[in-house]
Amino acid sequence: MGALSSLKVVEWSEFISGPYCGKLLADLGAEVIKVEKPGCGDKTRSYGPFPQDMPHQEKSGLFLYLNTNKLGVSLNIRSVTGAEIFKELLTESDILIENHSPHEVEELGFDYETLKKLNPRLVMASITPFGQTGPYRDYKACNLTSFHASGLAYLNPPEVDDIEQEPPLRGPAHQGDLAAGLNAAIATMSAIFSCHATGLGQHVDLSEQEVLASMIRRNLAGVTYEGITMTRVKGSQSRGGSVMGHCKDGYFFMLCNTDKFWANWVEVMGNPDWAASELFQTTISRRENWDAAKMMIEEWAREQTVDEIVRAAQAKRVPCTPVNTVRESANSELLADRNYFIEVHHKEAGKLTYPGAPYKLSKTPWHVERSAPLLGEHNEEVFCRRLGYTRQDLLIMRAEGVV
Amino acid sequence: MQKLPLEGIRITDFCHVWAGPHVTQWLAVMGAEVIKIESNLHPDLTRSFFAGDKTLTPGLNQSVDFAVLNYGKKCCTINMTLPKGRELAKEIMRVSDIVTENFGGAVMDRWGLGYSDLQKLKPDIIMYSGSGFGRTGPYKELPAYAPIVDAFAGLFSLNGCLGSEPCPFGVGGWTDLVAAQHGAFAILAALHHRSNTGEGQYIDLSMTEVASSFLPDAIMDYTMNDRVQGAQGNRDNAMAPHGCYRCQGDDEWIAIAVSSDEEWKAFCDAIGNPEWTTDERFRDGLNRWKNQEELDRLIQEWTKTYSHHEAMEILQRAGVMAGPSLKAEEVVQDSHLREREFFIDIEHPEMGTVRLARLPWKLSDSPQGNYNHAPSLGEHNDYVFKELLNMSDEKIAQLQEEQVIL
Numbered sequence: 154m155g156a157l158s159s160l161k162v163v164e165w166s167e168f169i170s171g172p173y174c175g176k177l178l179a180d181l182g183a184e185v186i187k188v189e190k191p192g193c194g195d196k197t198r199s200y201g202p203f204p205q206d207m208p209h210q211e212k213s214g215l216f217l218y219l220n221t222n223k224l225g226v227s228l229n230i231r232s233v234t235g236a237e238i239f240k241e242l243l244t245e246s247d248i249l250i251e252n253h254s255p256h257e258v259e260e261l262g263f264d265y266e267t268l269k270k271l272n273p274r275l276v277m278a279s280i281t282p283f284g285q286t287g288p289y290r291d292y293k294a295c296n297l298t299s300f301h302a303s304g305l306a307y308l309n310p311p312e313v314d315d316i317e318q319e320p321p322l323r324g325p326a327h328q329g330d331l332a333a334g335l336n337a338a339i340a341t342m343s344a345i346f347s348c349h350a351t352g353l354g355q356h357v358d359l360s361e362q363e364v365l366a367s368m369i370r371r372n373l374a375g376v377t378y379e380g381i382t383m384t385r386v387k388g389s390q391s392r393g394g395s396v397m398g399h400c401k402d403g404y405f406f407m408l409c410n411t412d413k414f415w416a417n418w419v420e421v422m423g424n425p426d427w428a429a430s431e432l433f434q435t436t437i438s439r440r441e442n443w444d445a446a447k448m449m450i451e452e453w454a455r456e457q458t459v460d461e462i463v464r465a466a467q468a469k470r471v472p473c474t475p476v477n478t479v480r481e482s483a484n485s486e487l488l489a490d491r492n493y494f495i496e497v498h499h500k501e502a503g504k505l506t507y508p509g510a511p512y513k514l515s516k517t518p519w520h521v522e523r524s525a526p527l528l529g530e531h532n533e534e535v536f537c538r539r540l541g542y543t544r545q546d547l548l549i550m551r552a553e554g555v556v
Numbered sequence: 557m558q559k560l561p562l563e564g565i566r567i568t569d570f571c572h573v574w575a576g577p578h579v580t581q582w583l584a585v586m587g588a589e590v591i592k593i594e595s596n597l598h599p600d601l602t603r604s605f606f607a608g609d610k611t612l613t614p615g616l617n618q619s620v621d622f623a624v625l626n627y628g629k630k631c632c633t634i635n636m637t638l639p640k641g642r643e644l645a646k647e648i649m650r651v652s653d654i655v656t657e658n659f660g661g662a663v664m665d666r667w668g669l670g671y672s673d674l675q676k677l678k679p680d681i682i683m684y685s686g687s688g689f690g691r692t693g694p695y696k697e698l699p700a701y702a703p704i705v706d707a708f709a710g711l712f713s714l715n716g717c718l719g720s721e722p723c724p725f726g727v728g729g730w731t732d733l734v735a736a737q738h739g740a741f742a743i744l745a746a747l748h749h750r751s752n753t754g755e756g757q758y759i760d761l762s763m764t765e766v767a768s769s770f771l772p773d774a775i776m777d778y779t780m781n782d783r784v785q786g787a788q789g790n791r792d793n794a795m796a797p798h799g800c801y802r803c804q805g806d807d808e809w810i811a812i813a814v815s816s817d818e819e820w821k822a823f824c825d826a827i828g829n830p831e832w833t834t835d836e837r838f839r840d841g842l843n844r845w846k847n848q849e850e851l852d853r854l855i856q857e858w859t860k861t862y863s864h865h866e867a868m869e870i871l872q873r874a875g876v877m878a879g880p881s882l883k884a885e886e887v888v889q890d891s892h893l894r895e896r897e898f899f900i901d902i903e904h905p906e907m908g909t910v911r912l913a914r915l916p917w918k919l920s921d922s923p924q925g926n927y928n929h930a931p932s933l934g935e936h937n938d939y940v941f942k943e944l945l946n947m948s949d950e951k952i953a954q955l956q957e958e959q960v961i962l
Binding site: 156159177201204205214215217218219265283284286288289292293294295297298299300301302306307308309316317319320321322323324325326327331335337338340342343344345346347349350351355356357358359362364366367368370371372374375376377379382395404406407408410467472473474475476479481483486488490491494505506507509511515516517 | 561582586620671689690694699708709710711712717722724725729730733734739741742744745749751755759760761762765768769770771773775776778779781786788792795799800801802812876877882883885887892895907910911912913915916917919
């Protein structure tokens, strides 16, 4: 039994944010029915990465990862019958996750005011780029533009030589969309707790811009409280005692933000004379003179191997690590020992290795019971066995493009 | 008006620095009573950020870092290095639903406050342990901070402009926050399970595993194709244009993404259909993607003639995804966020008015949230020891004398 196995969820979502929210719930046991449009399905199906780079609707690595443990139905909710069936599903559900534009949702008649009449207990989580209100509510966005419009990208990379040539950068991959889905899951669960008490659902209005802006809350408080204006120019930000150094065979990264770490790090370097200088004896003086310290550390590191440095630093409990590629991290002793990666068998894509649990729950472990659904794989189970449609009905609906 | 969603839930909170306090801050705003355990001997490290060193100045209650991570919480001071301090903390845990910690190693076990100990104290307790590398495994005793985890998990190797060397992520606490949010979700799931079954449990969260879970495309590409992805900058695997372009004004930039032929046509119309848009090299998605370097150069000719906000308005009106690359001060001024009341003013007894970002969502029928100011060191000693634990003034004085309450 999963922690959330009493919850019934309908996920009407595209791409990453909504599906990640659904995955978080499904991987802890909630029953999640993913509603996709007939024909092409969720956009992620055509996005990849694909095995051998061969596009295939059922083999997108991103889709397979994001949709574990879900039931999948194909349903054209823009058709009259499709909309009816969709509403029938919602009547029996605790949660609806959607990530469409507020305008589109209203137009289709699936806005919260309408749905709550159908099912007062329903928690509707709406994930949008800018939220349900405000001048930008119907503006379009994606992971890239949201990263920028939230102030996150402007801080990345942290130190730039030539601000005219080097634009601000979004974070790697699709982390903004994933973070939006994650926060939606927290908000949804809190609304479920309210529902325990009141018997009533509510509407969760989640803005990806706000999710990402809240990640730089410290910088925002710097502006509002301390009047700090940040620039991207090299040397303008204190990096708090960190170094990424180039060794003989790769990079290491270390962070010395306390006196104790620093004292131990100096030992790791073999107590060089320069480190005994006045300039580096207190947290404040090190912060002021960090560029000089950094240069000396970088110079020393060039003659070492990554492994030598990391082992010596870890033995003295200084926060230090190799700068890994995904290959090195995936093959690490650490993640193997923690049994992080999992193998999942999928009807079409076969057996593949996926990222595993982001947390270990002792009594209700995270686990993958079923692989991502084929497009429309559970039409019969959901429409016939649950909602009481006959196979004959299903045939007619298929012919009409409803399913 | 309804109550806050987590009203009635109490948390004994040993979290410190970034990743831990963020977990309980989310829960505190949603109504849980979070009691932070600190002491004058070991105040939360962020209390001394920018306040000089660890000497006990009034600055410990005035740190901006602490204020942004601890609003909505209570704080009492207990000297956990003394056996009597640990006994006192147990009394608080006995009347709590959840215990949270993120020490750099098995500190709770060494104090006799590991999960099995807590279970004896309160069988249905939920315990959350957040750490850089997990509470089991070869690195279980290693200290870690978010950038360490990011470097280990591969995030640095995927960050930077196209083809660049590994690059630290500009937002140093990113994985602290993302890990904390996974932690908050896991705690809510465990609470849900407890309310259905009466059963508590132990949650072991490793920031490294969270960071890996946030890199699924790169990891799946590696496990499926043995391909090691590198930094892509603002580019995308499929979309083009998909970049960030210089605008008029001081270091102003705009991000633009076009995901279909339809959007491309809208984009061309919006920028006035200059002749180059009909170039064969940009006729479809594949060609735009292959020739994006030249495409980016031409687009930038256009964006350079507008401010980032102007460019956004022109493109959004045509239905094209476009967002200015806002500076922190522009986020604070942003008219949209302002209308959504994204910033709230918190009155702090020593800091005055502090304007901070609220939780990034709104619930239609719950109150806004518990946004009490971040607690001063020991601010709630009276509440915790007198009201909650029913201790007499004499007893409290004695424990102060013995430096248990410190």
